[in-house]
Amino acid sequence: MTEATTTIENKTGIHARPASVFVQKASSFKSKVQLKAKGKTVDAKSILMIMSMGLVKGTEITICADGPDEAQAVAELKALVDAKFGED
């Protein structure tokens, strides 16, 4: 299992569009991908679960993946969050 922690920096947090971008990316990997924040762990391939976390700017999140492409999944997803989902 690989994991990485980062902080959400884009203004609107993980809103509908970033959530859908994040989920599409997560779904492109074979590994099981999870997102941990605020003491909860959810399936990172589920847009409903991601949106229901109510992730705002400044929230610390941990991305963890378990499977054949886990390292790549964590790296790419973290990069996406750090690039503010291409927003701002």
Next chain:
Amino acid sequence: MAEKIKGKGVIAGIAVGNILLAGQNLDSFIVAYKPGTKAAEKKKAAEALVAVADNLKKSIEDFLAKDLKEQAGILDAHRMMVEDPAMSGTIDEQIDISGSAPKAVIDAYESTAQVFEAMDDEYFRGRAVDMRDVGKRIAKYLLGIKEPEIVGKVIVAGKDIEPSVIAGLPTDKIAGVILGVGSTTAHAVIIAKTRAIPTVVGVGDGIAQIADGDPVILDGETGEILIRPSDEERKSYDEKIKKQEELKAHYAALKDKPAITLDGKEVELVANIGSPADADAAVKNFGATGVGLFRSEFVFMGKTDVPKEEDQFKEYKAAVEHCATVTHGEGLCVIRTMDIGGDKPLPYIQVGHEENPFLGYRAIRISLQRKDLFMPQLKAILRAGVYGKAAIMFPMVINVQEFLAAKQFVEDAKMELVHEGKEFSDNVQVGIMVETPAAAVMAPALAKYVDFFSIGTNDLVQYTLAVDRGNAQISYLYNHFNPAVLRLIKRTIESANKEGKWAGMCGEMASDPNAAIILMAMGIKELSMSAPSIPRVKERIRNITFTKAKEILDKVMEMEDGDEIKKYLATLG
């Protein structure tokens, strides 16, 4: 003998069909359901998710093929909720608890809906409705309740019909609409209006007397609804239906004739539209000579991000081109810039929770602060102007400063287009909606700067009289003939004419033939309405003289009571 219930007829016409209840209660079906083993139920649930997603995909394709993008957008969001991987897990957990697949599905989506409902963000809260909708859809599949197998025409009935329900049905299959609530401006009614579907609202608890599948006759004029009519009763309506057909034929013959009084005064009758396809239908089927209000919200709805200039340009260009097919290429297409606020929140417009969105951060107030939203829209309209005649209209303006600021954006948009080397029209008129009492009172000042006014009566009446148009208890106060409203309208029209500008109207009032004649007497140039209303208004104008209309107006302006005015005008029709 049939049972009779009565509401308020809002869209005239007789409809005959079987009832399709919106918001069907599944409780009795779920109680009667005989579940198998837990493993079997889980398998059934998983299969149902796949099947329902497939059905949705098919419907989405059908809608897209017919250019019905709003409907397709709503269903696509629903498809994502069906295919969400988290749901299958939650459903399985629920099956472990209750042992029943349909109940588990309802409960799973209900619990997710509750999570969203508790969120701070208005947009997410609004999604709870969709999740319950999706849960029901899957449960119905599991229970073997067919998605309305529409054989022949149906009359859709419900206490309050979600816009997504109307959107999800092929509109050519809807014969009529019955609403429990009293609103004549509910989304369902607005959609029904653009398609001339006979509609009765405000039947209240009467809705409980109607069962799914009941044969019903509905009279959209009188508001009468006959449930399970006898053969004789059906026959008694044959005459009315025949008359309706004759009237339709008569209206069809009026299509290409001008809206001109017996003594030669002409008024433009144009259409309110929500999509370019509506413009085509308005021009071809109802004889609209242009578009007086293109509600651009539909370009913004159902998107997760700010709509691109290029995408908007395509929509506006199509509408402008449809208008250019009439009046020797002079048919004008008035495009209203975004009129969205906290009541219809979007993912890319953060309004936050407001006590009163209709008095809040909305429309031009957002546009002026959000260059990223406003500029692409203005540029798209200016570019569309090349293909005919386009006009830009700002909603919710309350003072001269707002107009001047917005006008500056238009000039900036032109500069950007020049720099980008894109072709645009420099002859796009720029005007405002007069829909706040402030704008009407300040009309003499505003008229100096604008190219035109378009009076939006739905909001003007609501704001002037402090009456919520959706509140059935006080809807008797909502009257566009209220003398206070009439004075504001008259002032607005006269102010425009005095400055050599023109005034039009794009609210519900414009579709009232009795209102049309007094508005004409006040000096209005253009009346914009849902296209099916055009022939009725045209008929009235063609059978009166301008002199007579002015006499009527004089009398009306002497009266002090809105109901008295309404009654007086009704005796003339």
